[in-house]
Amino acid sequence: MALSGVEIFKHLPKTNCKKCGHPTCLAFAMKLAAKQASLDACPDASEDAKKLLGAAAAPPIRAITLGTGDKAVKVGDEICLFRHEKKFFNPSVFAVAIKDTEAGDAAAKKIEAVKTSEIDRVGQKLRVEAIAVIETAGDPAKFAGVVKQVVDGAPGVPIILVSKNPAVIEAGISHCADKKPLIYAATAENAEAMAKIAKEKKASLVVAADGLDALAELSEKVKGLGVEDLVLDSGARKAKDMIEQYTIIRRAAIKKGFKPLGYPIISFVGRDDALSEAAAAAVGVMKYASIIILNNVEKWKMLALLSLRQNIYTDPQVPMQVAQNVYKVGDAKESSPLMITTNFSLSYFIVRGEVENSKVPSWLAVMDNEGLSVLTAWAAGKFTASKIAQFITESGVEKNISHKELIIPGYVAILSGSLEEKLPGWKITVGPREANGLPTFLKARA
Amino acid sequence: MALTIPKETYSGKIYNVQLGSGAKAVTIGGASALPFLSFEGTFPNRPAVALEVADIAPDDWPETLKKAIGGVSANPVQWAKFCQEQGADIVALRLIGTHPDQQNKSPEEAAKVAADVAAAIDIPLVILGSGHAEKDTQVLQAVATATRGKNCAIGKAVEENYKTVAAAAMANDHKLIAMSQLDVNLAKQLNILLSQMGFDKERIIMDPMSSALGYGLEYTYSVMERIRQAALLQNDPMMQTPIVCDIGANVWKVKETMAPDAEAPEWGGLEDRARAWEVITASGMLAAGADLLIMRHPGAMAKTKELISELM
Numbered sequence: 001m002a003l004s005g006v007e008i009f010k011h012l013p014k015t016n017c018k019k020c021g022h023p024t025c026l027a028f029a030m031k032l033a034a035k036q037a038s039l040d041a042c043p044d045a046s047e048d049a050k051k052l053l054g055a056a057a058a059p060p061i062r063a064i065t066l067g068t069g070d071k072a073v074k075v076g077d078e079i080c081l082f083r084h085e086k087k088f089f090n091p092s093v094f095a096v097a098i099k100d101t102e103a104g105d106a107a108a109k110k111i112e113a114v115k116t117s118e119i120d121r122v123g124q125k126l127r128v129e130a131i132a133v134i135e136t137a138g139d140p141a142k143f144a145g146v147v148k149q150v151v152d153g154a155p156g157v158p159i160i161l162v163s164k165n166p167a168v169i170e171a172g173i174s175h176c177a178d179k180k181p182l183i184y185a186a187t188a189e190n191a192e193a194m195a196k197i198a199k200e201k202k203a204s205l206v207v208a209a210d211g212l213d214a215l216a217e218l219s220e221k222v223k224g225l226g227v228e229d230l231v232l233d234s235g236a237r238k239a240k241d242m243i244e245q246y247t248i249i250r251r252a253a254i255k256k257g258f259k260p261l262g263y264p265i266i267s268f269v270g271r272d273d274a275l276s277e278a279a280a281a282a283v284g285v286m287k288y289a290s291i292i293i294l295n296n297v298e299k300w301k302m303l304a305l306l307s308l309r310q311n312i313y314t315d316p317q318v319p320m321q322v323a324q325n326v327y328k329v330g331d332a333k334e335s336s337p338l339m340i341t342t343n344f345s346l347s348y349f350i351v352r353g354e355v356e357n358s359k360v361p362s363w364l365a366v367m368d369n370e371g372l373s374v375l376t377a378w379a380a381g382k383f384t385a386s387k388i389a390q391f392i393t394e395s396g397v398e399k400n401i402s403h404k405e406l407i408i409p410g411y412v413a414i415l416s417g418s419l420e421e422k423l424p425g426w427k428i429t430v431g432p433r434e435a436n437g438l439p440t441f442l443k444a445r446a
Numbered sequence: 447m448a449l450t451i452p453k454e455t456y457s458g459k460i461y462n463v464q465l466g467s468g469a470k471a472v473t474i475g476g477a478s479a480l481p482f483l484s485f486e487g488t489f490p491n492r493p494a495v496a497l498e499v500a501d502i503a504p505d506d507w508p509e510t511l512k513k514a515i516g517g518v519s520a521n522p523v524q525w526a527k528f529c530q531e532q533g534a535d536i537v538a539l540r541l542i543g544t545h546p547d548q549q550n551k552s553p554e555e556a557a558k559v560a561a562d563v564a565a566a567i568d569i570p571l572v573i574l575g576s577g578h579a580e581k582d583t584q585v586l587q588a589v590a591t592a593t594r595g596k597n598c599a600i601g602k603a604v605e606e607n608y609k610t611v612a613a614a615a616m617a618n619d620h621k622l623i624a625m626s627q628l629d630v631n632l633a634k635q636l637n638i639l640l641s642q643m644g645f646d647k648e649r650i651i652m653d654p655m656s657s658a659l660g661y662g663l664e665y666t667y668s669v670m671e672r673i674r675q676a677a678l679l680q681n682d683p684m685m686q687t688p689i690v691c692d693i694g695a696n697v698w699k700v701k702e703t704m705a706p707d708a709e710a711p712e713w714g715g716l717e718d719r720a721r722a723w724e725v726i727t728a729s730g731m732l733a734a735g736a737d738l739l740i741m742r743h744p745g746a747m748a749k750t751k752e753l754i755s756e757l758m
Contacts, residue, residue: 082668082671082672082675083664083667083668083671084668084671084672119712119713121660212449212451213448213449216447216448216449220447238756239753239756239757240482240484240756240757240758243481243482243483243733243757244482244483244484244485247483248451248452248485251452252449252451252452255452256450256452258447258449258452259447260447260449261449274718275718275721275722275725275749276749276752276753278722278725278726279725279726279729279749279750279752279753280753280756282726282729282730282733283729283733283753283757286667286729286730286733286734287733298714298718299712299713299714299715299719300713300714300715300718300719300722301714301718301722302714303702303713303714303719303722304659304702304719304722304723304726305726307659307660307702307726308659308660308663308726308730310660311659311660311663311664311667311730312664312667312730314664316664316668345662346657346661346662346665349661349662350662353661353699353700356699357506357699436577439547440546440547443547
């Protein structure tokens with residue numbers, strides 16, 4: 001549980017030596033409480049203080065990194081239950097499951113699907129991040145063969161090794177021991193053996209149990225065996241159980257500081273039907289699953305799931321932004337109308353949608369206003385006549401159009417006079433106040 | 447360390463709102479906890495799914511969608527029956543043909559379509575105007591009278607026209623869909639205004655303004671989560687109305703549901719992609735607390751109902 005600044009202060013040396021870079025121990029304590037400083041900065045902190053404050057300062061949900069190098073992904077380290085409270089930090093990782101029986105062509109196809117999964121959405125690159133190799137045949141050599149195929153075929157992609165048989169994991173991990181794989185899973189039956197492997201190979205380890213009480217007990221036990229990078233599987237497979245159990249895990253960790261459940265969650269959402277699998281995965285994205293294992297990663301499925309993940313993990317305080325540009329909507333020609341709006345993604349999407357609805361091909365100038373909506377940007381002095389004029393002039397849009405007319409949002413009609421002054425030779429037309437007025441407005445002109 | 451299940455204490459509850467009558471009547475709302483958390487509350491009604499029908503053959507619906515509906519889209523009555531056969535809980539008739547930019551159909555014409563559709567089905571009916579605030583006042587008034595006794599939900603009442611639309615619903619014993627613009631306070635404000643004019647708040651279904659996956663879904667999602675928290679945790683009576691999400695209209699105009707395979711090879715096949723777009727949008731709204739979804743694709747609806755069964 002988080003300690004207050006005053007509580008932390010009690011455990012500091014109280015020498016006000018300034019070696020930590022803060023004027024007093026109390027000031028340092030306040031920074032520690034706000035998680036803006038680390039206790040490491042204090043050279044004189046006692047071992048007891050380090051232990052106590054270290055435990056209190058640890059994030060309520062432990063951060064786990066899968067893999068190494070530039071394809072490594074971090075999960076966990078979340079601090080809230082609802083995105084509007086702050087934000088969700090580390091997006092759910094999607095992994096495709098490859099069964100040991102799929103060795104060869106089937107596995108190669110899935111590996112290729114992962115490698116070509118990257119899409120670009122609102123300026124972010126999104127992809128399937130990991131591959132899970134699943135043991136079904138009980139044969140260590142067969143399992144190791146697929147692991148090798150994955151390591152060779154998708155270099156650097158984080159691997160999840162799935163088997164409850166320690167001998168199988170031993171065989172598989174020999175091909176990726178230095179790649180920080182995730183082992184699935186330690187159970188009540190094999191905890192010692194799995195913990196030993198994870199510890200030796202510095203791998204992360206899933207603890208899997210049926211139900212939350214057994215899970216908490218097992219994670220304590222495995223931690224006691226010296227493995228700290230843990231991931232949880234409560235056995236939830238049905239959407240209902242996922243929402244309920246994941247909510248309890250997240251609440252217990254964040255609101256109660258219950259350490260045995262303070263780890264990221266792994267969710268197996270495999271379904272025979274691809275769309276059902278997508279729907280279950282969507283529930284996982286929204287409700288706290290950090291690693292989601294899918295049977296297949298079809299392009300259409302991943303487009304939907306990656307978009308959902310991007311939506312849910314967007315910072316609610318920082319509006320999504322669209323790149324500044326003059327966008328072509330429909331088959332815009334030289335004579336097509338030119339409109340301007342700000343680069344708040346929602347403004348852009350709504351305006352663009354309505355222009356598309358109108359079926360009048362158009363040019364849409366989107367100006368970088370740090371993601372503010374039209375009125376807010378105007379009020380903040382970021383959507384002014386001179387800034388708009390500069391953008392229009394520098395955008396080079398004049399080369400694409402044969403006219404010099406700019407349509408501005410009705411809410412900033414007040415700018416039309418000064419814009420005509422700043423953009424000599426241009427005609428400024430005031431458009432509708434709301435985007436939904438655009439189809440009527442555009443059709444009337446066409 | 448033993449785990450004590452951390453439960454929330456809820457002081458509020460969502461109103462039960464019944465639509466239609468008889469054996470096929472549908473009640474939505476009634477939740478006493480955040481969505482699907484049965485370990486700390488009860489959910490007497492599962493979220494309902496309505497399939498949308500338009501009064502005129504919609505020319506702006508993508509091909510994938512038209513194909514899924516088959517040849518009934520020129521006839522709203524047959525279309526509504528088709529929706530019922532497909533397993534929709536409710537039919538949502540959108541009178542898009544009354545929009546001045548469409549066919550500018552008269553309120554009388556709209557009233558006839560609504561009455562005919564209502565007579566042809568035994569599942570409940572939601573009736574939506576064209577979204578033209580001014581025209582909707584006349585259209586919805588005529589429609590409400592023509593479907594009196596059917597216990598429909600009519601809408602959408604918005605800031606500009608709520609008085610007339612609510613009066614029409616009240617005079618003809620219908621429920622009311624009230625839409626605000628993606629803002630917790632505006633949603634509450636509209637419910638307060640409606641209550642002040644004497645409209646029973648327990649007959650309102652609130653529309654927080656939907657958005658499609660990838661196109662602002664997160665705004666609707668968080669507004670809904672906040673509305674539901676205010677309703678249940680802060681016991682705010684003005685927030686305790688069930689929530690409707692009108693998703694089909696948003697989903698089926700984005701590029702992802704329209705771009706052919708050749709245009710976007712990296713997006714996968716159009717048919718799967720488009721259907722998934724509506725299902726995943728629906729899953730988002732359900733997780734955030736939707737009590738009623740208005741959808742367009744019968745296959746997407748069926749899959750969404752499967753998900754609802756898995757969540758209950």
